[in-house]
Amino acid sequence: xxxxxxxxxxxxVAPSTVSYVLxxxxxxxxxxxxxxxxxxxxxxxxxxxxxxxxxxxxxxxIGLVLPLRAGTYVPAVMRFVTAAVxxxxxxxxxxxxxxxxxxxxxxxxxxxxxxxxxxLVLDVEKEDARLPLLRQLSIPSVxxxxxxxxxxxxxxxxxxxxxxxxxxxHLADLGHRSIGFLGAPSAVYRRTTGFAHRAxxxxxxxxxxxxxxxxxxxxxxxxDSVLRATEVLVRAHPSMTALVVHNEAALGGITACLRAAGxxxxxxxxxxxxxxxxxxxxxxxxxxxxxxxxxxLGRHAVELLVxxxxxxxxxxxxxxxPKLSRRASTPDPVxxxxxxxxx
Amino acid sequence: xxxxxxxxxxxxVAPSTVSYVLxxxxxxxxxxxxxxxxxxxxxxxxxxxxxxxxxxxxxxxIGLVLPLRAGTYVPAVMRFVTAAVxxxxxxxxxxxxxxxxxxxxxxxxxxxxxxxxxxLVLDVEKEDARLPLLRQLSIPSVxxxxxxxxxxxxxxxxxxxxxxxxxxxHLADLGHRSIGFLGAPSAVYRRTTGFAHRAxxxxxxxxxxxxxxxxxxxxxxxxDSVLRATEVLVRAHPSMTALVVHNEAALGGITACLRAAGxxxxxxxxxxxxxxxxxxxxxxxxxxxxxxxxxxLGRHAVELLVxxxxxxxxxxxxxxxPKLSRRASTPDPVxxxxxxxxx
DNA sequence: CTGAAAGCGCTAACAT
DNA sequence: ATGTTAGCGCTTTCAG
Numbered sequence: 001x002x003x004x005x006x007x008x009x010x011x012x013v014a015p016s017t018v019s020y021v022l023x024x025x026x027x028x029x030x031x032x033x034x035x036x037x038x039x040x041x042x043x044x045x046x047x048x049x050x051x052x053x054x055x056x057x058x059x060x061x062i063g064l065v066l067p068l069r070a071g072t073y074v075p076a077v078m079r080f081v082t083a084a085v086x087x088x089x090x091x092x093x094x095x096x097x098x099x100x101x102x103x104x105x106x107x108x109x110x111x112x113x114x115x116x117x118x119x120l121v122l123d124v125e126k127e128d129a130r131l132p133l134l135r136q137l138s139i140p141s142v143x144x145x146x147x148x149x150x151x152x153x154x155x156x157x158x159x160x161x162x163x164x165x166x167x168x169x170h171l172a173d174l175g176h177r178s179i180g181f182l183g184a185p186s187a188v189y190r191r192t193t194g195f196a197h198r199a200x201x202x203x204x205x206x207x208x209x210x211x212x213x214x215x216x217x218x219x220x221x222x223x224d225s226v227l228r229a230t231e232v233l234v235r236a237h238p239s240m241t242a243l244v245v246h247n248e249a250a251l252g253g254i255t256a257c258l259r260a261a262g263x264x265x266x267x268x269x270x271x272x273x274x275x276x277x278x279x280x281x282x283x284x285x286x287x288x289x290x291x292x293x294x295x296x297l298g299r300h301a302v303e304l305l306v307x308x309x310x311x312x313x314x315x316x317x318x319x320x321x322p323k324l325s326r327r328a329s330t331p332d333p334v335x336x337x338x339x340x341x342x343x
Numbered sequence: 344x345x346x347x348x349x350x351x352x353x354x355x356v357a358p359s360t361v362s363y364v365l366x367x368x369x370x371x372x373x374x375x376x377x378x379x380x381x382x383x384x385x386x387x388x389x390x391x392x393x394x395x396x397x398x399x400x401x402x403x404x405i406g407l408v409l410p411l412r413a414g415t416y417v418p419a420v421m422r423f424v425t426a427a428v429x430x431x432x433x434x435x436x437x438x439x440x441x442x443x444x445x446x447x448x449x450x451x452x453x454x455x456x457x458x459x460x461x462x463l464v465l466d467v468e469k470e471d472a473r474l475p476l477l478r479q480l481s482i483p484s485v486x487x488x489x490x491x492x493x494x495x496x497x498x499x500x501x502x503x504x505x506x507x508x509x510x511x512x513h514l515a516d517l518g519h520r521s522i523g524f525l526g527a528p529s530a531v532y533r534r535t536t537g538f539a540h541r542a543x544x545x546x547x548x549x550x551x552x553x554x555x556x557x558x559x560x561x562x563x564x565x566x567d568s569v570l571r572a573t574e575v576l577v578r579a580h581p582s583m584t585a586l587v588v589h590n591e592a593a594l595g596g597i598t599a600c601l602r603a604a605g606x607x608x609x610x611x612x613x614x615x616x617x618x619x620x621x622x623x624x625x626x627x628x629x630x631x632x633x634x635x636x637x638x639x640l641g642r643h644a645v646e647l648l649v650x651x652x653x654x655x656x657x658x659x660x661x662x663x664x665p666k667l668s669r670r671a672s673t674p675d676p677v678x679x680x681x682x683x684x685x686x
Numbered sequence: 687c688t689g690a691a692a693g694c695g696c697t698a699a700c701a702t
Numbered sequence: 703a704t705g706t707t708a709g710c711g712c713t714t715t716c717a718g
Contacts, residue, residue: 015711016690028687068429356705359697360704
């Protein structure tokens, strides 16, 4: 291993001089400087990561904090990783995937040892335990998600409130006057996960604005629960002609469950999903959906972090606007469709 | 910042004693141990990774070398990453995704600066420029792939030779006597990529053993090339009743192309693919396939690396046996099928 | 402008 | 079973 001492010997100077050439913290004669540079090159010297007093030298590594808790759906997380790693490459940076269940010690370790230049944090909860630490660390971080107290932090997220609203707008424009909402498992709402809550809020508020009847229900992950929820909705609200689904697990069986409850998609009931585009496209019939833009979120997150590392002051919050793609599950109203019923 | 010295003072012992309590590298009296532990807790001590003598202490980070060259199909690579990151977590290790196009400087940097404990190298070519460096580095590495000179290195790969053979065996068992092979683009064979070559070799050798007529063709990635290749095969070998396809890009259009050449799958011609299972399942008709087990390769690779880090001596080469899943594209022979023709 | 030398927090010989 | 001490590679005083 080639050390600073060897470089110094090779260049005929003191170790400290080499250090100063590297850090630029004091002026060095052009002659010495070039001699040291030459030695560095010819010996192939590489600074040793574990001995940088203050993070003066960048590591060009971004710490991506993604706890692999039980129940984490890894492929979904990987969509973020793919986007982040691709974007990071454009800035000549690498990604350290930090998957420890309890992030705190790992975060502290990585920050203190100057292993990474900054953090990207996934899976952010409303009252996230990691926030105080992140604020206090010397290296910057960007959150994917939207905690309650974002003060002093940078966040990227989909505007889930607008997403919920957009679903309602689309359906109301098509003439629907009674709309159901199938949300995440109730545990998600009980935890302070935020995004689920915000989508539901957006949905309800938009329904009020448009004078549309709205009924929201949380749905567990098992098939039975989906079946029961749809039946409840259909029975209690026979005039309901549209459904918004914000639950990827439930999505797979939704058409079949509605059919079991006596409703045909899209003839009897229209469906809009909030989910990744690929998923919506692959359903039969293909579902109109507001997309969950993992790719864009990942890309923006990296770009925000790079901006902070460069000393720029990026906006504290980037909220991606929702984009609705219309597919077969929300056709134009036809004459023989069940009459829309005013609330 | 709480240091080991402060903990020592607080517990009334020497710094080294604290260190030994932490590392467990020598026996400490139960009394002292608990006193030190108590001090650590009450002072909130966090080890500072910044100063570990020689790379004796591990960083618990694995460097995953995956050059994101132009043309790299990221989702395919991510299948390895997913498997690797999940397995690494089980050993309490993290993954550093090193995506620089030219791996050499990055490899050297990571190794010299003790950023990672070892490397996992993807995308290994037969004469890989990184091999000499990897051999000479002080940290271990595991290759996914199979270079020509594997001496001193550890490799994991699918046994592509057996995979090619397995396709032939299956088809020969069904009575086919003339089989075609559509391989990777010719550039892949010209480059020393190995796996393509080995699959083809296995195919040809098995055909010889079984006394089956074999015709191999390389296929470019564009649709036209697929069309042309199938036509050539069908025309030149009218008695051909089966096809082995080792080319993911060509797979999508293969059924249509055969149809255009006047052959129906599986009525007129049977098809076996070497590709990920998901892909084969989603085709219509679903294709019999030998699966490309990215998940297992990733898992094995991490496990081999961990073994080396623990000072164990893992086998230098793990060759996963091919697994053939039969699907609709290779039905049992029926009476009205074209008569099998002996060579 | 440059060297010598004292640490940084920690580990591992070498002592007892 | 524990303490003492000499480094690890690098930065940063302190002296010229």
